[in-house]
Amino acid sequence: xxxxxxxxxxxxxxxxxxxxxxxxxxxxxxxxxxxxxxxxxxxxxxxxxxxxxxxxxxxxxxxxxxxxxxxxxxxxxxxxxxxxxxxxxxxxx
Amino acid sequence: xxxxxxxxxxxxxxxxxxxxxxxxxxxxxxxxxxxxxxxxxxxxxxxxxxxxxxxxxxxxxxxxxxxxxxxxxxxxxxxxxxxxxxxxxxxxxxxxxxxxxxxxxxxxxxxxxxxxxxxxxxxxxxxxxxxxxxxxxxxxxxxxxxxxxxxxxxxxxxxxxxxxxxxxxxxxxxxxxxxxxxxxxxxxxxxxxxxxxxxxxxxxxxxxxxxxxxxxxxxxxxxxxxxxx
Numbered sequence: 001x002x003x004x005x006x007x008x009x010x011x012x013x014x015x016x017x018x019x020x021x022x023x024x025x026x027x028x029x030x031x032x033x034x035x036x037x038x039x040x041x042x043x044x045x046x047x048x049x050x051x052x053x054x055x056x057x058x059x060x061x062x063x064x065x066x067x068x069x070x071x072x073x074x075x076x077x078x079x080x081x082x083x084x085x086x087x088x089x090x091x092x093x
Numbered sequence: 094x095x096x097x098x099x100x101x102x103x104x105x106x107x108x109x110x111x112x113x114x115x116x117x118x119x120x121x122x123x124x125x126x127x128x129x130x131x132x133x134x135x136x137x138x139x140x141x142x143x144x145x146x147x148x149x150x151x152x153x154x155x156x157x158x159x160x161x162x163x164x165x166x167x168x169x170x171x172x173x174x175x176x177x178x179x180x181x182x183x184x185x186x187x188x189x190x191x192x193x194x195x196x197x198x199x200x201x202x203x204x205x206x207x208x209x210x211x212x213x214x215x216x217x218x219x220x221x222x223x224x225x226x227x228x229x230x231x232x233x234x235x236x237x238x239x240x241x242x243x244x245x246x247x248x249x250x251x252x253x254x255x256x257x258x259x260x261x262x263x264x265x266x267x268x269x270x271x272x273x274x275x276x277x278x279x280x281x282x283x284x285x286x287x288x289x290x291x292x293x294x295x296x297x298x299x300x301x302x303x304x305x306x307x308x309x310x311x312x313x314x315x316x317x318x319x320x321x322x
Contacts, residue, residue: 008305008314009238018312058260065301065319066250069257085316087305089256090235092269093125093210 001025001080005037008087011048015041027079030061030068037086049086050074060089096181097137108292109137115291116202118142120193120218122173124271125232126208127159128280129287134177134184136288141177142187142200145170156273193218204290205229206283210269212259219244219252228290230299232283235269237309239279242318243286243300250321255303275308282306 003022012018022036031050038045049059053074061068064082068074078084101109117138119126122145133141149157149164149172157169164172170188177186191197195217199205205222207229209215215231222229228245231252244252282304289298303316 006314006316009307010236012307013237013309057258060256062316062318065317067255067257070254070322083317089240089259090233090238090269091210091212091259092233092235092271093121093123093208 003028003033003078003080003084005033006083006085007041008085009090010088011045011086014048015045017041024080027077029074030063030072030076030078031074033078033084034074034086058088060085060087062086096135096183100136104288104292104294108294111293112288112291113137113139115204116140116142116200117204117206117287117291118144118200118202119206119208120144120214121208121210122159122169123147123153123208123210124156124234124276125280125283126206127157127173128277129206129208129284130173130177131159131180132281132284133287134181134186136284138184138287138291140185140187140202142189142202143170143173144189144191144193144197145173146190146192156271156276158277193221195220197221199225199227202227204287206287207231208280208283211261212256213261215252215256222246223251230283230286230290232279234271234276234279237272237275237307239275239306240303241279241282241286241299241306242303243290243298245300247321249300250318254321255318272308275306278306278308 005020020037020040062085063076068076147169149160159173159176170190174186174188199221205227223246226246230243232241301318305314
C-alpha cells in the first residue's frame with residue numbers, strides 16, 4: 001500500500017517536498033512513517049516533528065483530519081486510507 | 094447609486110439585509126484585523142465590535158493597512174475607529190480598549206473574527222465562543238504561510254481539539270516574521286467567510302476544512318477535518 005504524506009509551510013520549504021509517498025506492505029505506526037518520510041525527504045525531518053519520545057510542541061500531525069495528540073499520538077496506526085498532513089501552524093496575526 | 098452597488102447583487106437583497114443586520118466582533122486590530130475591518134466596514138456590516146489594547150509601532154506599518162506614519166504611538170483602536178468612520182460613516186463601531194481574556198463577557202454578537210496573534214489568546218477565544226455558541230473565524234500567519242478555518246460550536250472540532258497545545262510566542266522565539274501579502278491574503282479569506290456566513294451562504298464555508306496558504310509557492314490547499322468527537 002502507498003501512504004501519502006502532505007507537508008506544509010516551513011516543512012515544505014525546508015525539505016522541498018509537498019508530498020511524500022511511502023510504500024509499505026502493512027499498516028505502520030506514525031512514528032515509523034515519520035522515519036520513512038525522512039529517508040525520502042531528507043535528514044532532519046524526524047527532529048522537526050519529534051522531541052525525544054513526544055511530538056514536538058508547535059507541530060500539527062493530522063491523521064484523517066484529527067490531531068493525533070488527542071488519540072494514540074506517535075503510536076497511531078496509518079494504512080494509506082487516511083489523509084496525513086504534517087505542519088507547524090502559523091500563530092501570528 | 095449607493096456604496097454597496099458593486100457587491101450587493103452578488104448576495105441578493107435578502108441575504109444582503111441579513112449581512113446588514115449581523116453583529117460582528119473582530120478580536121484584534123493588527124495585521125489581520127486591519128484588512129478584515131476595512132472589508133467589513135466597506136462591505137456593509139453595520140454593527141462592528143473591535144477589541145484591541147495596543148499602540149501602533151513602526152514594525153506594524155509593513156502590513157497593518159489601517160495605519161500610517163502619522164499614527165505612530167497612538168492607540169490602534171482609536172485610529173482604527175477614526176479611519177473606519179471615514180471609510181464608511183454608516184457603520185456603527187463599538188470599540189473596546191481591552192485584550193480578550195478569560196473574564197471577558199462577549200457582547201451579543203452573531204460572528205467573531207479571530208485577528209489575534211498568539212495561540213494562547215485564541216484558546217481563550219475558543220472557550221468564550223464555545224460557551225456562547227458563537228461561530229468564529231480563525232486565521233493565523235507567519236513567514237510566507239497562513240491558515241484559515243471557521244469553527245462552529247457543535248458542528249466542527251474546536252480550536253483546542255484541532256491545534257492542541259501550541260507554544261507561546263516567547264517559546265517560539267518572541268516575534269513572528271511575516272510576509273506582508275500573506276496577511277492580506279489570509280485576512281481577505283477570513284472576511285469572505287464572514288460575508289458568506291452573515292449572508293446565509295453557508296454551503297461552501299471553511300467549516301470542517303482548514304485552508305492553508307503558502308505564498309512562497311502560491312499554493313492554496315484545503316485539508317478536510319474530521320467532525321467533533
